[in-house]
Amino acid sequence: MSSTSITPIIPAGKKPKKLITTERVVVYSVLTLCALFFLFPLYIMVITSLKDIEAIRSGNIFVPTMHPTFTAWGKAWNSACTGLYCEGIKVGFWNSVRITGPSVIVSIAVASITGYSLANWPFKFSEVFFTILLVSSFIPYVVMLYPLVLITRWLGIFSTLPAVVLVHTIFGLPILTLLFRNYFSSLPQELFKAARVDGAGYWRIFFQVYAPMSVPIFTVAVILQITGIWNDFLFGVIYAGPTNYPMTVQLNNIVNSVQGGKEYNVDMAATILTGIVPLAIYFFSGKYFVRGIAAGAVKG
């Protein structure tokens, strides 16, 4: 017997996990099914929009055409008829841009400053104000539709761009203010104090100290607002007036106006064109969105 005998290795600790477990199979199946459920209609839309009418009539709806063409896309953009005139969905696109741009900017500007005030400059009724804001984010907005018609009419802006921008700003405020207030509250109070000792006032602290630290939350807010406002149909149809109808409303009109045969390819192309903006935003900014949410956006 030697003193250098090797002790046998006895397995210790947990067994290594198997890569394929029942749970994993279930989770991934469900995820795949969900993905298919949402991707399949998109697939149909894309292949249909690339067919010509002949191919749609004769072919199978699930099978892509051998001769893809973008003519339906061109028509949808330039010359599809919305009932009254035939200038395509591009009119709606530019209307949507003109509605979304100002609405996003105004609502975020107002909400961030309101949230900042609530978080850092408490005034006498700030708690009450905050509670009202919280509660109002739960009021179904259908209740507000008609009063807002009256208000915008009284203001003399009903059926104009400012009306729809105003309405989007109002409805965006509760949730956005909440978002900003919580984010600003989560920033260290001592930073705010240090800035005050340095002589910075209300606006300077907001713009020079807080705003540069708040890129994540502004990103979240911009994404929320662009997608929300771009997808809106109801406010557009009620408050914007026919000349300012956003893309969603125009799309509806194109799909519903029938002259001769139904042009499924044009309808599909117009639909994709309408959805492409929010889709692109989610696609390119998903990372920042998650980061912003993680940065305290949804913390109490």
Place this chain on the structure above:
Amino acid sequence: MMKANSTPSVSVRGLALSYGAVQVLKALDLDIMDGEFLVLLGPSGCGKSTLLNCVAGLLEPSDGSVFIKGKNVTWEEPKDRGIGMVFQSYALYPQMTVERNLSFGLRVSGLPKEEIEKRVKRVGDMLQLGELLQRKPSALSGGQRQRVAIGRALVREVDVFLFDEPLSNLDAKLRAELRVEIKRLHQRLANTMIYVTHDQIEAMTLADRIAVMKGGTIQQLDAPQTIYNKPKNLYVAGFIGSPSMNFLKGKIEGSGTKAVFHLGNQKIPLNDYTPDAPIKPGAAVLGVRPEHIQIDMAATKATSDAYKAVVDLVEPMGSDSLVWLKIDDTLFSARVESNQHFDVGQKVNVRFRIGLASVFDEATGDRL
């Protein structure tokens, strides 16, 4: 050490602050002399930061006023009070470089560019921030960040500096280093400094005077040695000193120089004691610090001023040991050099250095 002269630099009069029904500061009066280093010491939640924020103008008091340099500034903005402040969490502007952090306040106040550069350079040299000037705070260590934060207060070139636990987030070694650095700064600049901490060592080493706070009131305001040797009441006595003071409950018989403290069966004469208030018979507490209790090894050689005790427990603390002793049922500790050896159960003689002890009225807790 910088000697404080006698004009108040900061005065607080009847300062009170409540959150709803909770009184955080209770009619507080405080004078801080020109050039003085005052430490506010107290347990968590006693209102130290609140008091400091009221002086800074970051909190509005419910009542009372604040004077800086003789001027009532109770309703002035922080920037107009002539103060600089350093926070526990550093509170540097994360998106600005060190240089811009330092100069932010000066840029806000619209100082000429050359003047800003001059001041930033001087403070940068003073705190050895040279190579760090172009870095963002995220690229600095904790100690460097706090130096920048101190620098940001210094560039303001004001008369009064306020520190709210500036070293609490640092590890022990850095804390000791920065403590020395702050002390040096004070000697060099001779500004008035108000420094909040709950660290006794910081308080003892830095302060010209310490204000011991409890529950929104100042319990005692005195030089560190006075606070240590003659604590005004049981609270201060127990709060200051580590290991903490022994409190022996008993009663006093006789009065004046003939007073005797009865601890169980043993009688301790108080003729060496220098009282703050006349000593009267009644229930009392004898407060003796562990280092003011001496142990005689041999139990047999009992002399008139030694008392019989039994060793209960020994705690070695490195340079010295804490020996827990019992007289009857009263437990107390004595600090001895660690080369002395004691066995549990060993009988020893102890001697109290009454001249350095404190006697408290048991009912009021005040020092007699």
